[in-house]
Amino acid sequence: MSKKFHAIAIDGPAGAGKSTMAKRIAKELGYVYVDTGAIYRTVGYYVWLCGIGGRDVDGVTRLIDEVNISIEYPEDGLQHMILNGKDVTGEIRTPEMSSYASQVSAHKCVRDFLLDTQRELARTHNVVMDGRDIGTVVLPDAEVKIFLTASPEVRARRRYIELQEKGVSDSYEKVLADMKQRDLQDSTRPIAPLKQAKDAVLLDTSSMTLEESVEAIKSIVEEKLAK
Numbered sequence: 684m685s686k687k688f689h690a691i692a693i694d695g696p697a698g699a700g701k702s703t704m705a706k707r708i709a710k711e712l713g714y715v716y717v718d719t720g721a722i723y724r725t726v727g728y729y730v731w732l733c734g735i736g737g738r739d740v741d742g743v744t745r746l747i748d749e750v751n752i753s754i755e756y757p758e759d760g761l762q763h764m765i766l767n768g769k770d771v772t773g774e775i776r777t778p779e780m781s782s783y784a785s786q787v788s789a790h791k792c793v794r795d796f797l798l799d800t801q802r803e804l805a806r807t808h809n810v811v812m813d814g815r816d817i818g819t820v821v822l823p824d825a826e827v828k829i830f831l832t833a834s835p836e837v838r839a840r841r842r843y844i845e846l847q848e849k850g851v852s853d854s855y856e857k858v859l860a861d862m863k864q865r866d867l868q869d870s871t872r873p874i875a876p877l878k879q880a881k882d883a884v885l886l887d888t889s890s891m892t893l894e895e896s897v898e899a900i901k902s903i904v905e906e907k908l909a910k
């Protein structure tokens with residue numbers, strides 16, 4: 684008899700706080716947190732390493748079979764991304780890799796390549812998975828679906844502070860422009876675009892503190908899982 688695992692899908696645009704929220708909920712429930720953006724970033728990083736442009740569909744298609752990705756969850760609580768045997772968890776977090784991830788994620792070969800990996804994790808674990816198409820495409824039967832958003836200015840401000848803390852000196856204006864460009868790319872691509880699933884609960888955290896957002900998500904999750 685197969686055991687039924689629970690799935691919580693959190694989708695939304697860049698900088699909406701998906702990973703912070705998803706991590707907190709996963710910890711409280713004892714579920715595995717799956718950051719699907721990190722998987723796309725890892726593919727983007729490989730394409731970049733090979734000197735191929737992210738929009739070059741032929742180049743990316745040629746490379747995709749060389750990509751071997753595994754995900755590890757060591758004690759530090761971080762989701763470690765292993766690309767062809769090397770830990771690239773830090774390397775994929777730059778603004779350039781955000782842009783590469785968004786570009787390569789538009790290609791069908793990349794989405795097809797990663798779909799099974801994501802579904803397999805949900806087949807074998809209780810998961811909180813965040814991304815762009817989790818509620819719509821990857822896990823359409825997830826018991827809880829949340830579409831997390833905030834105004835572009837609020838999201839850019841949060842991302843700007845995060846980057847500053849990491850020593851990246853991009854201006855707020857650049858962070859905002861990059862974010863708008865990425866949202867446009869992610870929501871207008873033909874395959875699995877960023878959009879709210881019909882049965883997802885919309886949560887706009889523009890005027891909420893972090894703790895208020897966590898509480899709001901917790902009450903959505905509790906209500907849905909109780910059904």
Ligand code: DC
Nearest residue numbers: 719720721723784785788814815816
């Ligand atoms: O969540 P993130 O910012 O780390 O994601 C990086 C890019 O990966 C994002 O701009 C689009 C792509 N992505 C996707 O297409 N589908 C997902 N489920 C997650 C991320």
